[in-house]
Amino acid sequence: MTSGTTAISARPDTAGRRPASTAAILVLACAAQFMVILDVSIVNVALPDMRSALHLGSAGQQWIVNAYTLGFAGLLLLGGRAADLVGAKRVFLGGLAAFTFASLAGGLATGGAWLIAARAVQGVGGAVLAPATLTLIMTTFTEPRARTRAMGAWSAVMAAGGATGAALGGVLTQYAGWRWVFFVNVPLGVVLLAVAALHVPAADAGRGGLRRLDLLGALSVTAGLTALIYGIISTETHSWGSPAVWAALAGGVLLLAAFVAVEAKVAEPLVPLGVLRRRTLATANLVMIFMGAAMFAMWFLLSLHMQQVLGFGALSAGLCFLPGSLSVIVGAQLATRLVPRTGPRPLIVTGMLLAAVGFGWLSRISADGSYATQVLAPLVLCTLGTGLAMMPVTVAATAGAQRAEAGLASGLVNTSRQVGGALGLALLGTVASRTAAAHGGPLPQALAAGYGRALLFAGAFAACSALGALLLPGRGERQEG
Incomplete structure (x- = not known):
């Protein structure tokens, strides 16, 4: 990352800023984003050790993952708007401090509720x-x-964070203990706080930024998304017809409807409804929902297949994802070089079609196969395609956004990715479990059949992402309309 960072030049927004500070800001942004995305997946391989050490039941083990997902997805829009109104530096420092403190607290946990x-x-x-x-x-x-170059580096780091979480979690768990999947964030967070305080200029936040935050809108959309995601996640332990599931989903829909009503009336809404009528922004977020649904499920399903069917340990399974991590980075760097010439649409379509082919290939996994013959090549194809598409989706989502709406646009696209991921995990997890239950054969063969069927559905999500991208304006067309 160092060589790529120093090659980027930028026009400073604040008079008198040292030219070198732009590189420092890029490194800060990428490192912080890596920490956030890494923690989506880093705990997965450490869950059995946490469960044993803290005497957790299966529900407690699930909530170690779900609590992060709910807190993250439910408040992304508020975080994005706060960056616009309060100032990116204040929000960056506050979020980083909270994340670092919580990581320390997690590593020191002595009980399940604490963790x-x-x-x-x-x-x-x-x-x-x-x-x-x-x-x-x-x-x-x-x-x-x-x-474009800076966003390419940011997108590559974001993708690598998600892809390397399992590998790093396996290494830390085996050689240092499960607490280090949390402690690893602490020294990095402290360093980033110090560097950010020195190099990030004070933002030009408007007067009364905190008072101008649409707190009622934030409450309704956060509660709505949380209820919706909770309903989806709860299908892991309840059937889709369960009253608890339907109550959560119905409550989420009602709260989101209330959010729309609030946004239509308040003077300074959290999400001005007019932005949702922008063709590029709306389409890019739809594409990201399908992309998140496919890719989140892929990491989860392949991790289970390698451990439960192929018999790999947590460390071995984590390391097997490294080729995918490298492939994501390669795809993101290719996109960085190509998007100024082609525009986002061709790269998103091409990338997600490659991913769809890879998913179709992965759907042929079996208990008699191996990682080398059935997983490696299609995994690389899926991740290469995703890396090629991810940065252009972000470019499309933020195209035409005013400086005051930068946080809103990024919050929307990140929310779409997380909500799509939660939805994909719930739906495809159900497909996998029901297919395995109906198989009737030995357990490894039944599990492989379930994972294969779910990966085929993931390929359908990737294809939907490619089709959705065709609605984006092409190069030379108007970006909004």
Whole structure:
């Protein structure tokens, strides 16, 4: 990352800023985003050790993951808007401090409730921090080519964080203990806080930024998304016809309807409804929902297949994802070089079609196969395609956004990714479990059949993402309309 960072030039927004500070801001934004995305997946391979050490039941083990997801997805929009109104520096520092403190608390946990609460605060800190990282990039790199390169680096780091979480979690769990999947964030967070205080300029926040935040809108959309995601996640332990599931989903829909009503009436809404009528922004978020649904499920399903069917340990399974991590980075770097010439649409379509082919290939996994013959090549194809598409989706989502709306646009696209991921995990997990239950054969063969069927559905989501991208304006067309 160092060489790529120093090659980027930018026009500073604040007079008198040292030229070198733009590189420092890019490194800060990328490192903070890496921490946030990493924590979505890093705990997965450590869950059995946590369960044993803290005497958790199966429900408690699930909530170690779910508490982070709910806190993160539910507050992303508020975090994005806060970066616009209060100032990216204040929001960045506040989110990073909360995330770092919660990581320390998680590593020191002596009981399940303590750890789950720490994970929830981590999610809240991540929700505040993640959109602020993209806002810093958009307000620092104003020259189009420099901004594209910076966003390419940010997207590559974001993708690598999600892809390497399992591998790093396996290494830390085996050689240092499960607490280090949390402690690893603490020294990095402290360093980033110090560097940010020195190098990030004070933002030009409007007067009364805190008072101007649409708190009623934030409450309704956060509660609505939380209820909706909770309903989806609860299908892991309840049937889709369960009253508890339907109550959560219906409550989420009603709260989101209330959010729309609030936004239509308040003077300074959290999400001005007019932005949702922008073709590019709306389409890019739809594409991101399908992309998140496919890719979140892929990491989860393949991890289970390698451990439960192929018999790999947590460390071995985590390391097997490294080729996918490298492939994501390669795809993101290719996109960085190509998007100024092609525009986002061709890269998103091409990338997600490659991913769809890879998913179709992965759907042929079996208990008699191996990682080398059935997983490696299609995994690389899926991740290469996703890396090729991810940065252009972010470019499309933020195209035409005013500086004051940078945090809103990034919050929307990040929310779409997380909500799509939660929905995909719930739906495809159900497909996998029901297919395995109906198989009737030995357990490894039944599990492989379930995972294969779910991965085929993931391919359908990737294809839907490619089709949705055709609605984006092409190069030379108007970006909004």
